[in-house]
């Protein structure tokens with residue numbers, strides 16, 4: 001396995017895990033194995049998509065996030081609520097009420113990530129207008145998709161639009177404005193994302209496209225939901241920041257980003273397995289007639305994130321209604337965003353590198369040799385993809401065998417074959433006569449000595 005350091009939000013509770021193998025087939029990157037009656041997540045393959053959190057019937061997978069106590073580490077704190085947060089409460093709950101509840105549970109300020117999404121919308125539009133070499137361009141907003149591309153489709157890294165995700169821009173803007181209004185240094189302000197999914201937790205702890213995140217912590221929507229509910233209805237909070245319009249709020253569901261950008265031909269795909277299908281098509285040079293591809297790992301988009309509480313279909317309706325109510329008149333100054341875009345404000349600051357988890361070996365000659373052994377091993381396996389070996393399919397067992405992580409006899413069919421062979425050998429031995437008796441008349445091979 002690679003020795004690279006990976007941070008992961010998605011974690012296994014060994015005590016709760018029953019080794020039932022339900023999760024191994026649902027994992028889009030084949031990152032889970034069950035060994036010794038317990039699941040094991042392969043760090044270099046996991047993309048923190050959260051599928052296994054949804055699948056596990058024993059609730060053995062969970063996301064590690066920050067807690068409200070971390071707010072105490074900062075002189076000033078700002079909440080960065082994801083658009084999907086506003087779709088988690090009963091219909092009619094105003095955005096102001098949710099922001100006031102965030103203030104009541106301990107945040108000094110609230111900077112809406114949907115407002116930053118409106119800035120990013122303009123930046124992406126500009127990028128699309130000025131760059132025509134690569135098509136389709138893929139949205140950079142879903143970190144699980146970015147990690148998926150690094151792990152399984154490294155050839156498509158060039159298709160990722162090199163514009164920072166809204167949460168990063170929200171953290172940056174919030175700190176700049178707090179500094180100019182209150183004179184508080186950016187490093188004294190703690191910016192906390194209120195996240196619908198574990199991939200966004202990971203993207204803050206181990207950012208992609210930037211050396212350091214402007215976000216200091218991540219709280220899950222589900223983790224603070226109870227506190228927020230208890231504080232809904234509080235009033236008296238006035239933020240210094242602008243409010244988002246329906247354009248930014250729409251980013252919380254599949255298709256919302258494309259509607260906001262509104263130029264060129266575009267496609268919105270949600271659900272990690274659908275994203276994989278589409279990425280495979282792009283690898284085959286299909287879909288080059290599409291300008292922009294919005295890919296979101298969660299079904300329905302961020303409203304379907306593993307750390308939300310509301311049913312994603314209900315949340316979608318609520319978000320659409322809220323976006324309609326807020327309208328499309330944005331409060332951001334598009335001309336100044338275009339100027340910032342030209343000065344590189346939204347650009348990735350760091351190249352995205354492939355994650356070498358699929359390489360069989362760093363040494364090309366050894367990798368080729370291992371691939372040959374893998375193919376040969378695979379041919380000898382039954383091809384049933386039954387999962388009883390603890391791997392998601394026969395190919396991943398073959399890979400594990402080649403990499404020294406598993407044995408051929410982990411396959412029940414190969415084990416049975418081996419036992420049959422051993423039984424045949426034992427039977428054969430049981431027929432054997434000592435050399436002194438061999439050839440004597442009247443002594444049958446099966447007679448006791």
Ligand code: SF4
Pocket residue numbers: 012016017018019020021022023024034038039055056057058059060061
């Ligand atoms: S689904 Fe996976 S994590 Fe959950 S109990 Fe079964 S093997 Fe363990």
Ligand code: SF4
Pocket residue numbers: 010026027028029030031032041045046047048049050051052053
């Ligand atoms: S979070 Fe996603 S990639 Fe990671 S182990 Fe779970 S299902 Fe697999």
